Amino acid sequence: MASLARLSLNLATTRLRWGAIEAIEGAARAGLRAVAPWRDLVAKDGLEATAKAIRDNGLGVSSLCRGGMFAAADAAGRQAAIDDNRRAVDEATALGARSLVLVVGGLAQGSKDIAGARAMVADGLAAVLPHARAAAIPLAIEPLHPMYAADRACINTLAQALDLCDSLGEGVGVVVDVYHLWWDPDLEARIERAGKRRLLGFHVSDWLVPTTDLLLDRGMIGDGVIDIPRIRGWMEAAGYDGAIEIEIFSAENWWKRDPDEVVAICKERFETAV
Amino acid sequence: MASLARLSLNLATTRLRWGAIEAIEGAARAGLRAVAPWRDLVAKDGLEATAKAIRDNGLGVSSLCRGGMFAAADAAGRQAAIDDNRRAVDEATALGARSLVLVVGGLAQGSKDIAGARAMVADGLAAVLPHARAAAIPLAIEPLHPMYAADRACINTLAQALDLCDSLGEGVGVVVDVYHLWWDPDLEARIERAGKRRLLGFHVSDWLVPTTDLLLDRGMIGDGVIDIPRIRGWMEAAGYDGAIEIEIFSAENWWKRDPDEVVAICKERFETAV
Numbered sequence: 001m002a003s004l005a006r007l008s009l010n011l012a013t014t015r016l017r018w019g020a021i022e023a024i025e026g027a028a029r030a031g032l033r034a035v036a037p038w039r040d041l042v043a044k045d046g047l048e049a050t051a052k053a054i055r056d057n058g059l060g061v062s063s064l065c066r067g068g069m070f071a072a073a074d075a076a077g078r079q080a081a082i083d084d085n086r087r088a089v090d091e092a093t094a095l096g097a098r099s100l101v102l103v104v105g106g107l108a109q110g111s112k113d114i115a116g117a118r119a120m121v122a123d124g125l126a127a128v129l130p131h132a133r134a135a136a137i138p139l140a141i142e143p144l145h146p147m148y149a150a151d152r153a154c155i156n157t158l159a160q161a162l163d164l165c166d167s168l169g170e171g172v173g174v175v176v177d178v179y180h181l182w183w184d185p186d187l188e189a190r191i192e193r194a195g196k197r198r199l200l201g202f203h204v205s206d207w208l209v210p211t212t213d214l215l216l217d218r219g220m221i222g223d224g225v226i227d228i229p230r231i232r233g234w235m236e237a238a239g240y241d242g243a244i245e246i247e248i249f250s251a252e253n254w255w256k257r258d259p260d261e262v263v264a265i266c267k268e269r270f271e272t273a274v
Numbered sequence: 275m276a277s278l279a280r281l282s283l284n285l286a287t288t289r290l291r292w293g294a295i296e297a298i299e300g301a302a303r304a305g306l307r308a309v310a311p312w313r314d315l316v317a318k319d320g321l322e323a324t325a326k327a328i329r330d331n332g333l334g335v336s337s338l339c340r341g342g343m344f345a346a347a348d349a350a351g352r353q354a355a356i357d358d359n360r361r362a363v364d365e366a367t368a369l370g371a372r373s374l375v376l377v378v379g380g381l382a383q384g385s386k387d388i389a390g391a392r393a394m395v396a397d398g399l400a401a402v403l404p405h406a407r408a409a410a411i412p413l414a415i416e417p418l419h420p421m422y423a424a425d426r427a428c429i430n431t432l433a434q435a436l437d438l439c440d441s442l443g444e445g446v447g448v449v450v451d452v453y454h455l456w457w458d459p460d461l462e463a464r465i466e467r468a469g470k471r472r473l474l475g476f477h478v479s480d481w482l483v484p485t486t487d488l489l490l491d492r493g494m495i496g497d498g499v500i501d502i503p504r505i506r507g508w509m510e511a512a513g514y515d516g517a518i519e520i521e522i523f524s525a526e527n528w529w530k531r532d533p534d535e536v537v538a539i540c541k542e543r544f545e546t547a548v
Binding site for chain 1: 419434459481485501
């Protein structure tokens with residue numbers, strides 16, 4: 001069983017009903033030790049006010065979600081993405097986040113060139129990395145499920161993400177999200193390849209059968225078919241002992257419920273399903 | 275440009291409005307040379323009557339869809355699947371099909387053990403293979419998109435399918451369906467690894483952005499983001515010169531239209547989008 005002290009509430013889980021500060025206070029009320037805020041929620045409540053709420057409530061920040069979205073149809077668009085990622089690094093610093101999660105982006109608008117998009121991602125990461133290194137904010141590449149390859153992230157396996165890490169050097173690692181990677185027949189070997197140094201985050205939710213929406217129908221841990229404890233075991237065998245973020249996009253179910261109840265259920269399930 | 279003579283109508287494309295024999299006649303009316311029937315449609319119209327319609331209309335049968343679905347919670351269920359696949363081989367023989375397409379099945383009911391499901395698939399294939407070899411019906415493993423890993427097919431990459439082929443020996447190969455595999459960063463190398471002998475089929479449709487349903491929202495070729503000509507080039511570089519099946523699951527769009535019009539559009543698009 002994973003210690004409850006490792007549970008971090010990814011604020012996507014309560015985002016429909018709780019803003020950043022509300023969620024920080026809710027997490028603290030529930031006795032959690034950490035949260036993972038999203039930039040849009042932070043922007044709404046204000047960066048300084050959010051950072052203060054985190055400090056006042058004595059919480060850690062397991063990560064800031066998210067930078068990325070590097071592919072664009074023209075050079076100005078790509079530069080704007082790089083600039084935005086640099087700002088995201090600064091926000092991560094202000095919040096005391098342990099890493100900046102990157103959802104790298106899909107195809108450029110109007111393009112069918114996925115290899116080209118992947119090259120833009122590599123270039124964008126390389127451009128942001130010096131700033132991230134200087135700030136000591138690790139960049140955490142999150143490989144997304146292949147069903148998001150077109151519109152959210154063209155990095156779709158842990159192997160791909162690790163190849164990128166190999167080419168970029170220090171200051172970059174990966175997030176393992178069971179929802180995105182559970183199907184990969186080589187997942188255990190790839191987590192081992194990543195190793196402690198590059199394993200920057202671990203996200204849990206569950207794959208429902210049936211799944212009714214590609215984006216917003218993730219399940220509460222334990223309600224789906226992912227063998228989460230097995231994957232957690234692989235993470236720990238590779239040396240990962242950091243936060244375990246619960247991140248559930250669920251427009252028709254969990255997002256609609258009382259967020260205090262959702263957090264309570266996250267805590268309960270964490271002890272049986274992770 | 276691919277020759278129109280290679281276009282085969284996979285009867286999934288017209289399945290809401292056309293039964294097997296209607297679709298065979300419709301394909302012939304449109305001047306197509308081949309079809310790929312589904313077993314449930316064939317069962318409704320009768321195996322002998324369907325085979326006669328194919329002969330009377332002078333069509334080839336690029337494949338029969340589909341066997342598979344090997345994982346089951348108990349031995350009786352697994353044996354039933356094997357028996358059903360043997361019958362599917364016999365039906366492929368009766369129809370003169372060039373291969374039997376296998377959608378191998380997802381997790382066993384109530385299970386979270388995807389490695390176990392994959393082992394059941396390997397065992398099921400090995401049990402069916404002698405009958406298929408005797409009938410000279412190649413078994414064509416179709417790796418399905420990872421979003422189907424839980425409920426339709428736990429073989430999700432071409433590499434996985436080829437590893438299975440390596441372990442099983444002669445009489446088994448793969449189907450490359452662009453919808454399932456377009457995102458794979460190693461697709462070109464994996465098609466090359468498959469080689470002419472094991473490339474038993476090539477299916478085309480398109481990935482729409484956004485995609486509104488995991489199963490029934492595939493796009494007409496040319497309407498999505500898949501670079502189909504590039505993947506066709508990889509297939510041909512590896513020696514594949516067989517049928518190109520158009521297979522579109524589209525409950526809210528193409529399935530509702532006049533099937534003669536759908537087939538006409540398939541023909542037009544085949545010359546520009548494949």
